[in-house]
Amino acid sequence: MLRPLPITPLQDPTEQYPHPSPSLPPVPKHSPNLFNHHSSFELNYRNVCNLLLSITRSRSLPKGLQLHAHIVKSGIQTIPLVSHHLINFYSKSQLPFCSRQVFDEAPRKSATTWSSIISAFAQNEFPWQAVEYFRRMVSGCVLPDDHIFPSATKACAILGRCDVGRSVHSLAVKTGFDVDVFVGSSLVDMYAKCGEVRDARQMFDEMPERNVVSWSGMIYGYAQMGEDEEALVLFKQALLGDLDVNDFTFSSVLRVCSNSTLLELGKQIHGLCFKTNYDSSSFVGSSLISLYSKCGVIEEAYQVFGEIPVKNLGMWNAMTIACAQHSHTQKAFQLFKQMESCGMKPNFISFLSILYACSHAGLVREGEYYFELMKKYGIEPGHQHYSSMVDLLGRAGKLDDALSLVNKMPIPPTQSVWGAFLTGCRIHNKTELAALAADRVLELGSVSSGLQVLLSNAYAAAGRYEEAAKARKMLRDQGVKKETGLSWVEEGNRVHTFTSGDQSHAKAKEIYQKLDKLGEEMERAGYVADTSFVLQEVDREEKNRTIRYHSERLAIAFCLITFPPERPIRVMKNLRVCGDCHSAIKLMSKCTGRAIIVRDNNRFHRFEDGKCSCGDYW
Template sequence: MLKTRILMRALSSLSRQNSNSQCLLPNGQLEDALVKMSTVGLELDFRSYDSVLDACMNGRAYREGQRVHSHMTKTRYPMQVYLNTRLVIFYVKCDALDDARQLFEEMPGRSIVSWTAMVSGYSKKGLHSEALGLFVRMMVTDLLPNQHTLASILTSCAGLYGLQHGMQVHSLSIKLNFESHIFVGSSLLDMYAKAGEIHEARKIFEDLSERDVVSCTAIISGYAQLGLDNEALELFRELYKEGMTCNYVTFTSLLTALSGLAAVDYGKQVHCITIRSRLPFYIVLQNSLIDMYSKCGNLIYSRRIFDKMCERSVISWNAMLAGYAKHGLGNEVIKLFNSMREVLKPDCSTYMAVLSGCSHGGLVDEGLRIFDLMTKDEEVHPEIGHYGCVVDLLGRAGRINEAFDFIKDMPFEPTIAIWGSLLGACRVHVNVSAGEFVAQRLLHLEPENAGNYVILSNIYASAGKWEDVMRVRALMKENTIIKEPAISCIKLGKINHTFHTNDRSHPQRKEVEAKVREIYVNIKEAGYVPDLSCILHDVDDEQKERMLLGHSEKLAIAFGLMWSSHHGNIQVIKNLRICVDCHNFAKFVSVVYGRELSLRDRSRFHVIVKGSCSCGDYW
């Protein structure tokens, strides 16, 4: 008995020492305890087993925990539900779900904690079917789920029938009076947000009796993941003023929204807050900062964070590669990709970013070489998205026939996105016959997409086929297809100013129009020649020039010159692809007015300095 008491005290001490450890105990202390345990034999009691299991659990000491389990079995220790449950929890924490499930099935009696441990283990590993199956089995018994069970099973309410299953769990939580519990409420709003039901998620959030960092982060993340970036930002500001506690996940979710808004000023503030708060710079937060800065057009900051990282994951490299690709810096993409291969294995997302960078940078041969490299990689296999990148690569380079041949040889059926990129290439290179063929495919696949009609109309207009232009426009009218209006935004101070093509709604429209005409005169003296091919109407040249001056990005640039600092960067965001004439317009403005311009359109960034664009005039 004295040996047992000594061992029990030692194990209790080990459990306390190791409560925050993620590895084996130092100096072999756990090993010594296990040796002593084997010498005690049958004299070991419940508290000793509980203590040594606690030490193994805290240290994720899988082999040592197996030895404790084996000792219990050999000594035929009468296993209560509690110790069996502790063993199940131990195996779950060690990611040994098969061992946990085997023990669980052999248990003569199970508590709600046992069921919850297994459900939670499967949910955390993404094994949603297994988790739901166990939950249904549990409901057949006399046991009722507690708040932890409900919170765990809601994590598995995902996929095709996720919302349906989640609503059933929601009804059960109401019946059991757990709906407003912080754990259950947070899981419910997260489930609804991921299912796209953000209004239901917000209602649950508002009804919570108390809110913690998890629930606040879940609702902000929900808005951000659905692209409701302004709503995510406004909610964060509201909650932050109320004293919300933030962690690195909160800021990561917020940075996702700021990336969508290209709100670099807010992004810098978040960056500063994380530094002042002395938050641990987890890789996921650094990755989000890299992504935010690159999507806001500041690759220098992105690279600075990337270079200072103590540890980089594949996602870190991919975020930096995607940033360079979005800016059309194909050579930088290749250089970084080669550096990555020296230290880390590329994944599917890596190849997607690299192929996209080659496509946007006009590096056709490099892109084809890298795709060939990927096809020979035994661990990474090309997916439909990679084939789409190669089609885009060939199409942008004007190699339309090669793109068609590549599509014929693909092991996949071409998607709408692949046909769409090829149609865009036909527009740029004015390939009427190929454009008609691709457009017919797209009009059959998605007859309500206005973009396909518009691009086909543009192809005909570029070729001077005005009767065909009228036919396409008549077809759009007949099918009530409405073209998406061009919109450009510029932020001055804390106010976003929005301009539409030929805008008549802005309160300073007369001053802006006058400024555009002034700029037009000045840059024409410097050699600017309007590209009239960008006007797709059968009118005379003088009218085409007037129509060009009404493009939304020109209005936004003029407004920026009127009211921004004389030396600051002018940043414009457009919802559609920038036209060739507006691109040339911006280049001449950068020379004549000595300003740097950042134009972000639907496809990429254009950073224009002294008449030169980062895209190399290839986009």
């Protein structure tokens, strides 16, 4: 069992949320005569509780205020159960600070009253307040129950504070609630969302009884940590055990399929969602949009988006980023405007998606407009937004403006910001500027392996081979190898993976024969290899041979000899497609008459009849 930790006071929650707490809305001066005043107190009290439950379910704020007025006049607000129902009503009406006022005014606070206020803050995304009230409750010698523990662990999960969560777990062990299925499931979910998948699995394995929350939380934890195989195995076990999985379970498994680009498996799970009526869930919908988008089937993503009647913000964001990745830039702008007109307030992810769309279309003016619009919505740009703006300016060739933005940032520039700047320098062949930026980055101290590779390439492109060798040596000293370029395609239930110059595939002989034959056709159509993308110090003939057999070309050749002519070719790649391969694949699509869709680590490229959807801007 995990080692118990003491529950310690947390930071004052008002420091996290400095805005003043709103007061209860004014109650009407003339509350309706809802009851016969000659009836018994008990009957009046029962009617109030029943009405409060009904109004809470209907989310009718005006009726709730009228009933609250009657409760105050009749004097029954002192009863803890009535306070509980009032707190719950304001919580469900998304007025958690009104819930707090009811709680503060309650003369007697039972465990149920404490449970209501902690839940009100946790359910309305005010986790610090939830944990703080949990601490006050325990300090007041009121023991939590099976309703309070899950609310507290939910708050810890939102905060990502596993240390506080362990303290809550410790108390659950001391009070014997850790064996309760609801408490145990909430702890599994908390550890999983905090990235502590081993602790989550230990809790999961020790539970005497499991429910859909514990199974879903465990599957989500594996999916979040990229342990896709474990997530799929657990999902299969849940289905074999006749567990009634929910929309959160489906959403987590679909996330695994989208991250691994397992289109066929994702389609099967989509069918299962349809059979269980979870296909109309907005949570499942956003995962389905992401699945089809990441697998290169944008048409299916549009269909899912159009068929779900009630769309949450996650769905709007998923569809916007899908449009951005597939070069449907104008559609991304339309979606953003539709979202605003529907009364849906965009968040930081919404703006990140729209800035991404601007960046990959070279729309500097539009990008600057949306960057400024963030402030009108009260959203302070973060390092990801600055990375997108630097990327936008850099790709557009405005490298001086990009460097100026980096220097003026109110927060220290991160490695992703410098990586975006170096990418712009590489695209526009500003080798000296890239080398100078690399010098600045090295002054920051240790950097990630990905940025080390960018630094090495920047020095090599500028002819500063000694510095490039030093950057590569730093990678070796850290025990980090440069990420190998991979391309893969899905064929039925199999995934075929290729590396540059790969000879290990069972059809290697046919693949290379197809590439050589296709290469002759391409040369007749005007193809000349651009060996500047090979940065190694080797002769021209070796450079030609190296670039001719890049992984994406091998994958495309495999598809050409395997898939029927009417089937689009979809290739996934973990690195950015190089400029020479981009030119070559355009000619491949023209010579073969096939639609070729390639996803690199930035976006999708749809090649048809010698043209690419990115317009050669990527």
